[in-house]
Amino acid sequence: MDTIKISTAQNIDIEYEIAGLGERIAARCIDLAGFVVLYFLAMIIGVIGLVSFSGASFYVALIGFAILFVFYDLICELFMDGQTFGKKALKIKVISLDGAQPTFGQYIFRWLFRMIDFGFPFGWGVVALVSVVVTKNHQRVGDILAKTTLIKTRPRTQIENVAFSFALPDEYQPVFKEVLHLNDRDIELVYEVLTGYYQTGNPQLIYAMATKIKEHILTTIPAGMNELQFLETVMKDYKQLTSNMG
Structure with missing residues (x-):
């Protein structure tokens, strides 16, 4: 295709x-x-x-x-x-x-x-x-x-087709509740960036997206967490918080 x-x-x-x-x-x-x-x-x-x-x-x-x-x-x-x-x-x-x-x-x-x-x-x-x-x-x-x-x-990627490769435990506690300021399209972009990074190993994709997400939801990355972990956590938090809302 x-x-x-x-x-x-x-x-x-x-x-x-x-x-x-x-x-x-x-x-x-x-x-x-x-x-x-x-x-x-x-x-x-x-x-x-x-x-x-x-x-x-x-x-x-x-x-x-x-x-x-x-x-x-x-x-x-x-x-x-x-x-x-x-x-x-x-x-x-x-x-x-x-x-x-x-x-x-x-x-x-x-x-x-x-x-x-x-x-x-x-x-x-x-x-x-x-x-x-x-x-x-x-x-x-x-x-x-x-x-x-x-x-x-x-x-190519739609939110309903985003294949979360992780299973969240029932007791999972979101780290960034500010992710509720994001929407499905934002998460689609995050997913595309993560997929691109896994395929190419280009860290610039991760840095650019992490910066934009931080600015959008007005948060900072905690000590000990890098940009890749931050975006992965954003995905998990969004999944957890929006599923609870449903």
């Missing part, structure tokens, strides 16, 4: 799954379904205007629909954080390959090359279909040139 790493505000790399061909097609179908509805509405408005007023109103409605169709993806992605309504429904979004939010220029590149990806002379989407299938990051031509791709908006 292909993934891409995105750096969080805590300077921690979190892996997201790259959206596959199925998600892209489904999102596009949703967007096109919306345009079918808008097309018929535009035609009804145009016909009403043609009967009640003049022929100009029909062409105004038709031109308005055409403009919306042409600029829909660009406008939505610019103002909806890399998503159209279809992408939002499928929980996918446009992201730069370096993990950053795409720039205005990158959105423009994606939009300009839609003609090659989906235009009539190029097989009504065949180019995009083949490109997404064969490229490593599932990119259409516009993505390749803009250095973007689509990702699933949910990180």
Whole structure:
């Protein structure tokens, strides 16, 4: 399963799954379904205007629909954080390959090359279909040139899937009750950092996250406890305290 790493505000790399061909097609179908509805509405408005007023109103409605169709993806992605309504429904979004939010220029590149990806002379989407299938990051031509791709908006680790590798005894007493100031997403990040450390041995991940957690819950690490032990204790305390609340 292909993934891409995105750096969080805590300077921690979190892996997201790259959206596959199925998600892209489904999102596009949703967007096109919306345009079918808008097309018929535009035609009804145009016909009403043609009967009640003049022929100009029909062409105004038709031109308005055409403009919306042409600029829909660009406008939505610019103002909806890399998503159209279809992408939002499928929980996918446009992201730069370096993990950053795409720039205005990158959105423009994606939009300009839609003609090659989906235009009539190029097989009504065949180019995009083949490109997404064969490229490593599932990119259409516009993505390749803009250095973007689509990702699933949910990180790979969810709180309900966090596999706590420890069993807490019934008499376990939380050390940091301040962890109640955290939320599930914070704990997901802690889990990702711990997993990354166990796999890579990079202590900088631990130091960075421990610092952020300390600042967030306004606590200090007791003498004799290092940053790794602190984060592991935070996980245990959160599990214990939130399970008691449930």
